[in-house]
Amino acid sequence: MRFLSKRLMHGSLLLVAVSVFSFLLLELAPGDFFEEMRLNPQISTQNLLVLRHRYGMDRSRLVRYARWVQSLVKGDLGFSFSYNSPVAPLLAIRARNTLLLTTTAMLAAWVLALPLGVWVAAKPGAWLDRLASGATSVLLSVPELLLALVLLLVAVRTGLFPTGGMVSPQFGELRFLYQARDLAWHLFLPVTILLLGLLPALMRHVRAAMSEVLGSPFIRSLHGHGLSEQRILFRHALPAAANPLISLFGLSVATLLSASLLVEIIMSWPGLGPLLLEAILARDLYLVIGAIMISTVFLVIGNFLADALLYICDPRIRVE
Amino acid sequence: MNRRFYFRFGLLLLALFHGVVLCAGFFAPYDFSAQNREAPFARPTQVHFLDARGHFHLRPFVYRCLDGSASCETERSQACPIRFLASTVPDRLGGNSSWHFFRVDSPGQMFLMGTDSLGRDQFSRFLYGGRITLLAGWLAASLSLVLGAFIGSIAGFYGKAWDQVLMRGSELFLALPWLYLLFAVRAFLPLQITPAKAFLLVVAVIGFVGWARPARLVRGVVLSAKERNYVLAARGFGASEFYLLRRHILPQVFGLLLTQAALLVPQFVLAEVTLSFLGLGVGEPAPSWGNLLASLQQYHVLASYWWMYLPALALIPLFMGYQLLADALQERTKVVVV
Numbered sequence: 001m002r003f004l005s006k007r008l009m010h011g012s013l014l015l016v017a018v019s020v021f022s023f024l025l026l027e028l029a030p031g032d033f034f035e036e037m038r039l040n041p042q043i044s045t046q047n048l049l050v051l052r053h054r055y056g057m058d059r060s061r062l063v064r065y066a067r068w069v070q071s072l073v074k075g076d077l078g079f080s081f082s083y084n085s086p087v088a089p090l091l092a093i094r095a096r097n098t099l100l101l102t103t104t105a106m107l108a109a110w111v112l113a114l115p116l117g118v119w120v121a122a123k124p125g126a127w128l129d130r131l132a133s134g135a136t137s138v139l140l141s142v143p144e145l146l147l148a149l150v151l152l153l154v155a156v157r158t159g160l161f162p163t164g165g166m167v168s169p170q171f172g173e174l175r176f177l178y179q180a181r182d183l184a185w186h187l188f189l190p191v192t193i194l195l196l197g198l199l200p201a202l203m204r205h206v207r208a209a210m211s212e213v214l215g216s217p218f219i220r221s222l223h224g225h226g227l228s229e230q231r232i233l234f235r236h237a238l239p240a241a242a243n244p245l246i247s248l249f250g251l252s253v254a255t256l257l258s259a260s261l262l263v264e265i266i267m268s269w270p271g272l273g274p275l276l277l278e279a280i281l282a283r284d285l286y287l288v289i290g291a292i293m294i295s296t297v298f299l300v301i302g303n304f305l306a307d308a309l310l311y312i313c314d315p316r317i318r319v320e
Numbered sequence: 321m322n323r324r325f326y327f328r329f330g331l332l333l334l335a336l337f338h339g340v341v342l343c344a345g346f347f348a349p350y351d352f353s354a355q356n357r358e359a360p361f362a363r364p365t366q367v368h369f370l371d372a373r374g375h376f377h378l379r380p381f382v383y384r385c386l387d388g389s390a391s392c393e394t395e396r397s398q399a400c401p402i403r404f405l406a407s408t409v410p411d412r413l414g415g416n417s418s419w420h421f422f423r424v425d426s427p428g429q430m431f432l433m434g435t436d437s438l439g440r441d442q443f444s445r446f447l448y449g450g451r452i453t454l455l456a457g458w459l460a461a462s463l464s465l466v467l468g469a470f471i472g473s474i475a476g477f478y479g480k481a482w483d484q485v486l487m488r489g490s491e492l493f494l495a496l497p498w499l500y501l502l503f504a505v506r507a508f509l510p511l512q513i514t515p516a517k518a519f520l521l522v523v524a525v526i527g528f529v530g531w532a533r534p535a536r537l538v539r540g541v542v543l544s545a546k547e548r549n550y551v552l553a554a555r556g557f558g559a560s561e562f563y564l565l566r567r568h569i570l571p572q573v574f575g576l577l578l579t580q581a582a583l584l585v586p587q588f589v590l591a592e593v594t595l596s597f598l599g600l601g602v603g604e605p606a607p608s609w610g611n612l613l614a615s616l617q618q619y620h621v622l623a624s625y626w627w628m629y630l631p632a633l634a635l636i637p638l639f640m641g642y643q644l645l646a647d648a649l650q651e652r653t654k655v656v657v658v
Binding site: 014017018021022025026137138140141142143145146149150152153156163254255257258259261262265266276277279280281283285288291292295296299303 | 492495496497498499500503504505506507508511590593594597598599600613616617619622623626629632633635636639640642643644647
């Protein structure tokens with residue numbers, strides 16, 4: 001348990017560090033939301049001063065940080081100028097959508113990568129291995145941005161998939177099963193893009209970890225005992241290779257969040273990505289900080305899950 | 321044969337790409353800002369070898385409609401031959417170099433990748449845009465390598481408190497999702513600026529965000545190098561710390577930095593493409609690969625003008641080349657990067 005609580009401490013320290021870092025950047029930044037307003041001739045300088053005072057923008061940064069922490073405790077996460085509302089409710093629904101997209105993609109990627117990587121590692125040099133290594137190198141070199149654009153073209157040309165959004169306009173009137181189908185239909189393309197971005201790296205690592213284990217003596221002795229190939233691969237070799245893969249899971253959370261940010265913007269998925277971009281363009285800085293904090297929370301949770309899995313799977317950590 | 325072949329193939333691909341982009345003034349038939357208002361969203365021009373009567377011409381040619389419209393049947397058009405290595409007087413469409421790899425006699429026009437909404441030649445914009453994007457990638461990569469080498473060697477060489485502070489900082493940079501970090505730093509910087517300033521800003525932001533990984537790797541190498549016997553001997557002879565770093569320790573880091581460069585340059589090129597694509601990077605009228613793709617965010621462009629995709633497809637070989645190079649270098653130096 002000491003291991004897990006230490007990791008949790010680490011995660012919360014990261015959150016604090018990110019918030020301080022964001023405010024430090026804010027300190028360096030020229031201009032704010034009201035700076036943009038100044039260009040508008042219909043708003044007088046007096047009004048601007050009043051507005052700045054009302055939102056506490058004329059106070060020192062330290063005071064503003066303290067007040068932000070205060071609003072964080074209250075569950076508001078600061079105030080969005082452009083939406084004229086607390087940040088937290090704006091973020092909550094977007095975060096849910098991002099979570100839906102990323103967890104689906106993550107699950108799909110691992111569900112595909114594990115058996116594929118294992119089978120590929122089982123027969124090195126076979127046609128499946130060569131095909132897979134060729135495909136992974138090609139996919140690794142195509143960035144998600146280009147992948148997303150190309151798949152979007154396919155969607156537009158064939159009309160098989162929606163080109164954006166999360167649900168159809170008549171979503172509210174559908175029955176539950178049809179709602180689920182509609183959602184899955186909209187999920188398909190963004191998930192495919194994320195999957196194609198994630199899968200090659202995962203498969204490479206699964207293959208590398210597995211082929212290291214498959215070379216060890218205990219596998220040969222299992223063969224000698226006459227166990228079936230599938231049982232050796234999945235029951236004996238895979239658990240032995242699990243350790244680096246679980247660490248990889250923790251690392252892939254950050255990659256996935258980055259990719260999802262971009263894919264959400266391109267596919268107009270109503271997640272954190274479009275919100276963050278809008279907030280940056282409007283210089284709505286508390287909203288930006290809020291979105292970054294939420295993504296850091298996801299990251300910390302993902303890493304904690306990886307650590308917990310490691311704790312369950314690896315007795316060496318438990319004993320220590 | 322295999323590994324070396326891939327390495328050389330990647331290198332060749334990159335050399336070709338960079339060479340063509342570097343000599344954009346020579347390879348691009350038109351200027352990047354030359355507008356052609358009669359032909360917005362013109363299809364890629366077809367290059368012909370066979371004329372209407374089926375005769376073969378060694379010199380390829382394009383058809384130009386006599387009434388000036390963008391497309392028409394071949395009967396009502398005039399054939400304009402393509403001249404290679406032609407020196408031309410700048411015509412209506414401009415072009416700042418009088419030497420061009422290929423050029424079509426006026427009134428013919430040749431748009432290899434079609435034109436955009438203002439009738440600007442996409443192919444020329446792609447080449448000129450590559451200059452900006454590749455330069456941004458290279459500059460940002462050098463910036464973060466220099467920063468990383470500096471911070472890493474301080475952390476590794478002086479250790480103790482320096483090490484603690486710098487490495488905790490780098491953990492922060494490594495842990496956060498990369499694009500969020502890039503956005504965060506970009507978010508706090510001004511939006512409405514000239515393309516030149518935007519370019520410098522993008523380079524600075526990307527370079528600043530990427531220092532952490534090279535710094536950690538350099539730190540590792542410096543840590544092991546400073547305990548080597550010859551370094552201890554040099555120290556015993558009274559060498560100054562700066563001399564030790566410069567003469568004995570930093571040369572060890574070189575191979576590592578090279579591998580990192582092969583990884584960072586494409587990543588940073590992509591970062592520039594992403595930022596400009598989203599309107600946070602280099603803006604119009606300066607071309608960059610990112611803002612060439614930006615028009616794809618509009619649905620009607622996406623649906624009707626497939627050739628607007630050509631720049632995106634043309635980028636894939638570049639990233640493939642870098643991937644091959646990075647793989648080969650990693651294989652050689654045995655640095656594993658997730």
